[in-house]
Every structure is written in C-alpha cells, then in structure tokens.
Amino acid sequence: MSEEVFLAEPGPYAGVTPSETVDYLLLGMQQQMVQLTGQADVKGSIIITAAAIVISVSVTQFNDAELRWSLVTLVAFVLLALLSSIIAVFPKFKIHPEPGDELPHGFNPFFFGHYSQITKQRYLGLMADVVREPTTTYRFMIADVYDQGVYMLKYKYRYLRFSYACFLIGFVAAAIQLTITVIVS
Secondary structure (H helix, E strand, O other): OOOOOOOOOOHHHOOOOOOHHHHHHHHHHHHHHHHHHHHHHHHHHHHHHHHHHHHHHHHOOOOOHHHHHHHHHHHHHHHHHHHHHHHHHOOOOOOOOOOEOOOOOOOOOOOHHHHOOEOHHHHHHHHHHHHHOHHHHHHHHHHHHHHHHHHHHHHHHHHHHHHHHHHHHHHHHHHHHHHHHHHHO
C-alpha cells in the first residue's frame, strides 16, 4: 500500500530530530494558515455584502440626471469588487463523485480536496506511512503549510486585494465625477 512519494529519501529532513518544539511550531503554522483562510473568506463576504447593498441603493437613483454618471462609475467599480470577492471565496478544487485508488497530482495527505479522491482504506494506509516516520510527517506538514500559503496568495488574497482596490477606487472616482458635475452645472 506504500507509495514511493511516502517512502522517498528524507532529503533536508534527514538530520531533523523529532521534538515537541518542532511539533508545536508546525501545528502553529498550520493553524495560522487556517485562520488566514477564514479571515480571507470573512473579508470577501464583507465586500460581497457591502457591494450588494451599494449596487441596490445606487440603481434606485439612476433617474437623477446629476447623479447618473457618478453612479454608473460607482456601480461599475463596485461590481468588479463584487465579482473578484466571489472569485476569492469560491472553492477551487475538483469534486470527484467516486473515490478511486489513483493519487491526485501533487497529493497532499492533509488536504481534504485530495484525500477525498481516494478510498478510505487507501488513505488510512497512506497516513500510516506518513506518521510512521517523523521526518516524513514533518516533510508533509511543511509541504502543507507551503501549499496553503501559495493557495491563499494566488487564489484568495490576490482577488481580495483587487476587490478592495476596486471598491475604494469606485467611491473616489464617483466622488470626483460628482464634484466635477456639480461644479460644471
């Protein structure tokens, strides 16, 4: 049942001696990644809610000629913010209806999107290989922290940053446009 990925040479972890300090360090790093993911989802939800409210209120004011173009600008940017926030919080993994025996590419035994693609018996056997050797456990824990960090940066925080920027730019641009409209009229 062992996979060569689980039996690979420990590489840089060969000289690592298991210790409670390392265990707590890695556990803390994994927990921090989970918290950051949760915070990103909450921030995305806040923008989604705020954007929906701003768009709903704005469209009711389109009849006012003096506000119309400022509102169009505002709604356009807020709509971009809304869409990018939805992309940030939208789950990004494949769901397979029937678990099989083939490991997904880049298999991470700590990621549910990966281990749910294999049978329970296969997973139990693979995890036995992971926890049997502390260097293998450390290697996979560190890889999991890295994978979570890269995922958050590429697929969550990048879109959240864009979302917040659009939200801010929309309000500033609409305010400038409204000021110009009022001065000119």
